[in-house]
Amino acid sequence: MATTNHSLVTDFILEGLTRCPDLQLPLFLLFLGIYVVTVVGNLGMILLITISSQLHSPMYYLLTHLSFIDLCYSSVITPKMLVNFVSERNVISFLECMTQLYFFLIFVIAEGYLLTVMAYDRYVAICSPLLYNIVMSHRVCAIMMAVVYSLGIFGATVHTTRMSMLSFCGSHIVSHYFCDILPLLTLSCSSTHINEILLFIIGGINTLAPTLAVIISYAFILTCILHIRSTEGQSKAFGTCSSHIMAVGIFFGSITFMYFKPPSSNNMEQEKVSSVFYTTVIPMLNPLIYSLRSKDVKNALKKVIGGRQSS
Template identity: 50%
Template sequence: MTPANHTDVYEFILLGLTTHPDLQVPLFMAFLAMYMMTLLGNFGIIVLIRTDLHLHTPMYYFLSHLAFVDICYSSIIIPKMLVQILTLEKTISFSGCAAQLCFFVIFGVIECLLLAVMAYDRYVATYKPLLYPTIMCGSMCWWLVAGSYAVGVFHAVTHTTFIFTFSFCHSNVINHYFCDVASLLALSCSNTHSYEGVILALISMNCLSTMTIIFIFYAYILPSVLRIRSKEGRRKAFSTCTSHLTVVTTFHGATLSTYLRPISTFASDENKTATLSYTIMTPTLNPLIYSLRNREVKAALMRAIGRRQ
């Protein structure tokens, strides 16, 4: 790693998902539709939680922040990608690339941590129901969310500082549809071995540790759920848990499959395709997963529709 940035690169060229002209219009329409679904679905969840008193609980407080993060997460990438597809303008400035990388890491890390926080909330609610109001009080919820945002900023500053002190003397062409850590690393002509260790350490600390914590919590939650005598109570608990586990598996599985692989594959087309699942698909599907599989959200939606009629 060089001590300073010796690059002469002032802008980068993003190749996007494909260079085939025949695919540009279908891709634009598909990603525009997915982005609109992401915005409508996540904004809808936020408004529903804010306006329905039945959803003023810690779990839905965390869910509203997850929806906000998904909006930000997708908005960092998709609008720029849509402009590139429509206008064939492939360039992004050096500072714009740094900003995109920084905010991408911020919201990606926050999403990981919020999923772990939501698992902790379900653990307390299921395993220690009598202590739940005391443990998950307003100040505790605020600190858990604030801590997630703070850790996200720390990760982003670390990654952005490391990446943009490297020299980009080989090329300014990024074989990706956004400025990703992996694709930028593949362009550097500096010695990146130290930073590769940093990537592994931070991903292990963030993704692997949070995923492990989540599954440990659920190892306690599931036996408690099975002991619930009421079929309705058991069904409600399973509905909430399966929704959360579906999101966790989708997001963490795609993230780990992308970054825990050999450095030589970072700039491959296979890597670009893998990142679609957690950068675009996950923010789009999260509102559907939580609304279709969550009885309380569906009930709140029906109440909201009833008030408008």
């Protein structure tokens, strides 16, 4: 239904990951498994931190919010994608598309800033351990999280408002399995110059600002670690940062690969793989990274399992 007025557009067609019918069922089962692991992993992390007193620290308070964001982040995208695998015609309404885009942007922007806050938390823990409980008090953490969610809502509101004001014409096939900004911009028949500028400015700020903040934090952390004389102390300090470094590298690496590359290098198949990775795989990986690499989480899980078995 091609039209010249965006107010008359009723739906978009999602092209999906593949046009091969034989791959639809295997992909459905694969991503269903990923989503189940994501939900169980993130909900499990939230419940474990909530019931385990030994995990009631600022670092795990922030990790709770990371798990919550990952859970919501994945739930915005994956259920619709699963439906598309078993549907003959993959259609999403204009309102549903804008709603999906809005909540997707809230959580992806919020996760970037939350990872920055977590880097600052590691900086304080390693460089100023005696002041850690004062600097990272519950009140300070709550304020930081309010700022994180506010930045996500602000960025999402600006982008989605501008997208909903565009006129769409010609073929209205969205080249991804969800309503991403870039495919929607290519479908617009009205001027997208302002939207492209907003995407560059806000997207650049929301990627570069957290990345620079994380780099600066870890520059100070590395300096402090190098001043630790004992090898055991250095190893322990590096161990407290390793999980976060992996999460930051995977998240910002995939975002940068997806959105910040020359137009001449655009490849639809690469974009699909990249978008799949940061929208479905990363929310599954984060709880696995933190649970497998954190001794505190492992010990808390053992106590919970041991307590249930003894009862």
